[in-house]
Structure formats: structure tokens, C-alpha cells
Amino acid sequence: MExxxxxxxxxxxxxYLSQHxxxxxxxxxxxxxxxxxxxxINTLINQHWWQLLWLPVVSYGFAWLGHFIFEKxxxxxxxxxxxxxxxxxxMFGQMIRRLWRK
Incomplete structure (x- = not known):
């Protein structure tokens, strides 16, 4: 099915929200x-550009744990x-705005 x-x-x-x-x-x-x-921010300050390699690991790692284990x-x-x-x-921005309003 397409x-x-x-x-x-x-x-x-x-x-997207329905999937979260x-x-x-x-x-x-x-x-x-x-x-x-x-x-x-740390990479920009320290200019250790290799740290950017962590971006997909962190972003997909946390998100996929949430989807596969909890959201199913x-x-x-x-x-x-x-x-x-x-x-x-x-969604992240909306969460930050909600926290600031409290």
C-alpha cells in the first residue's frame, strides 16, 4: 500500500503529532x-568538528527508541x-514555549 x-x-x-x-x-x-x-553549541565553541558525527546517532537513537519501544x-x-x-x-519549540508559560 502506497x-x-x-x-x-x-x-x-x-x-506527525498522531505518531507521538x-x-x-x-x-x-x-x-x-x-x-x-x-x-x-559545544562544537561551535570548541571547534571540534568531529563531534558533529554524533548528531544522527543522538537524534535518531532517542527518537527511534521512543517509536519502537513505547509508541510501537x-x-x-x-x-x-x-x-x-x-x-x-x-514540536520541540512548542514544548519549550509550554515550559516558559508555567
Whole structure:
């Protein structure tokens, strides 16, 4: 069966959120995204460019643990890599905004 094709990010994002209902899965995404930011900042400060090799390991590692163990679904990044990357950061930004409001 051919996966649904989304014509815009706005159309894709509700699907993305539906694939992240488990709170542990979302937390693992947030942890991975936070570590990504730390790695990037540290790399820019120290100019140890080899550290960037950790980016896919950290980002996919935390996210895939969440999907395969807790959410029990197939990560959207397999079918929609660019929309999924964008959606990860939108979801992360929404989480940060919620934390600031508390």
C-alpha cells in the first residue's frame, strides 16, 4: 500500500503529532533534540568538528527508541524525512514555549 503523500507541512504536522502520542516517546524526542543543541553549541565553541558525527546517532537513537519501544510504530522519518525533521523542531519549540508559560 502506497503511503499518503502530504502536499504541505501544515497537512503533515497533525499526522506527525498522531505518531507521538506516548509521553515517553515525546520526552525521548525532547531529550535528543536538547542534546543535539548542546553538541552544536559545544562544537561551535570548541571547534571540534568531529563531534558533529554524533548528531544522527543522538537524534535518531532517542527518537527511534521512543517509536519502537513505547509508541510501537514506524518513525515518520522513513517516509517523510524532511517534513519529519522540520516537525521535530516545531514540536520541540512548542514544548519549550509550554515550559516558559508555567
Amino acid at each position: 503511503p499518503k503523500r502530504y502536499s504541505s507541512f501544515a497537512e503533515f504536522y497533525p499526522f 502520542q506516548d509521553p515517553v516517546c515525546r520526552r525521548l524526542h525532547y531529550i535528543g533534540s536538547s542534546i543535539i543543541l548542546v553538541i552544536i 510504530n514506524r518513525p515518520a522519518t522513513f517516509t517523510y524525512p524532511l517534513y519529519s525533521l522540520w516537525a521535530d523542531w516545531v
